[in-house]
Amino acid sequence: MEIGTGKSYAKIILIGEHAVVYGEPAIALPVKSIGLSARVAPLPDGRQEVTSAFFTGDLNAGQLTNFAGIAMLIRRLLVFFDASKQGFHLTITSALPSERGMGSSAATAVAVVRAFYDAFQTPLTRTALLNWADISEKALHGNPSGLDAATASAEKPQWFVRGKSLRSIMMPRNGVLLIADTGIAGQTKVAVDLVAQKLKQAPKVYRPLITDIGTAVRQAALALAQDDIIMLGQLLNRDQADLAALGVSSPELDRLINVAIDHGAYGAKLTGSGIGGCMIALAAEDQAPTIIQALKAANAVKVWEYHFETK
Numbered sequence: 001m002e003i004g005t006g007k008s009y010a011k012i013i014l015i016g017e018h019a020v021v022y023g024e025p026a027i028a029l030p031v032k033s034i035g036l037s038a039r040v041a042p043l044p045d046g047r048q049e050v051t052s053a054f055f056t057g058d059l060n061a062g063q064l065t066n067f068a069g070i071a072m073l074i075r076r077l078l079v080f081f082d083a084s085k086q087g088f089h090l091t092i093t094s095a096l097p098s099e100r101g102m103g104s105s106a107a108t109a110v111a112v113v114r115a116f117y118d119a120f121q122t123p124l125t126r127t128a129l130l131n132w133a134d135i136s137e138k139a140l141h142g143n144p145s146g147l148d149a150a151t152a153s154a155e156k157p158q159w160f161v162r163g164k165s166l167r168s169i170m171m172p173r174n175g176v177l178l179i180a181d182t183g184i185a186g187q188t189k190v191a192v193d194l195v196a197q198k199l200k201q202a203p204k205v206y207r208p209l210i211t212d213i214g215t216a217v218r219q220a221a222l223a224l225a226q227d228d229i230i231m232l233g234q235l236l237n238r239d240q241a242d243l244a245a246l247g248v249s250s251p252e253l254d255r256l257i258n259v260a261i262d263h264g265a266y267g268a269k270l271t272g273s274g275i276g277g278c279m280i281a282l283a284a285e286d287q288a289p290t291i292i293q294a295l296k297a298a299n300a301v302k303v304w305e306y307h308f309e310t311k
């Protein structure tokens with residue numbers, strides 16, 4: 001084993017969360033300005049240690065929340081490399097807040113797998129990477145679609161259909177996406193289980209919402225192809241209405257979403273699993289400062305600006 005490193009990014013789901021678990025498409029973006037890195041170094045005395053520093057959203061260093069899943073992933077990686085007794089020190093450093101819908105657990109898994117493959121000087125395919133990440137994601141969420149790891153490991157915005165399709169997709173030429181943190185933790189498993197329970201109890205009420213999200217995502221792909229940011233904004237609003245009806249929004253998310261719309265955003269919605277976590281707002285560049293100010297005044301813990309890559 002050599003010293004190995006791996007990186008990954010925060011992910012933002014533009015449209016399609018939750019429905020993606022049930023086979024509908026989703027569009028998600030890696031946020032390269034919010035990254036996570038893993039560094040593994042051999043330890044000669046057999047000790048196996050993990051140190052992590054996670055940004056929590058209120059600028060305190062946080063802890064790795066998905067430790068059991070990551071520990072299991074590392075054990076399996078070591079068996080794969082025939083190195084179960086190998087000592088190592090793994091350091092994970094993250095600018096992603098955990099439990100805020102930014103894919104912190106998937107980003108951790110992706111960077112850790114990349115670091116171990118690098119340490120054992122083994123080429124890693126994207127398919128193998130996503131299969132590995134699924135181990136810790138399953139341990140944490142139960143029924144992950146795979147979207148989070150697919151986006152955390154990507155360099156470009158992704159069109160994703162569970163088990164079927166993964167490809168880059170063009171973003172609008174203009175506009176900016178604002179990401180605002182409610183400061184409230186949202187656990188993916190809780191939200192995904194809630195939706196599953198509702199679909200089981202009242203399929204006639206909830207299944208059409210899943211279908212409508214899928215339709216909105218397909219129309220969003222069309223809006224992106226036509227570079228129609230106004231239509232894209234309207235589709236984000238429609239998606240948010242469906243997600244709220246599914247029960248995964250929250251008063252804090254609703255407040256920030258309404259503030260963004262009231263201050264001129266084309267559209268706004270929760271992002272990720274919801275209940276807590278972050279919202280996104282699609283806005284014109286010149287409108288962004290006003291919206292950012294309004295989001296902060298409405299108690300957003302942090303606001304990030306994501307500028308679309310045009311190439």
Ligand code: MEV
Pocket residue numbers: 016017018019020021101103141143144145146147148188191192272273
């Ligand atoms: C969580 O970031 C996204 C969900 O759609 C769950 C998943 O895709 O596994 C809520």
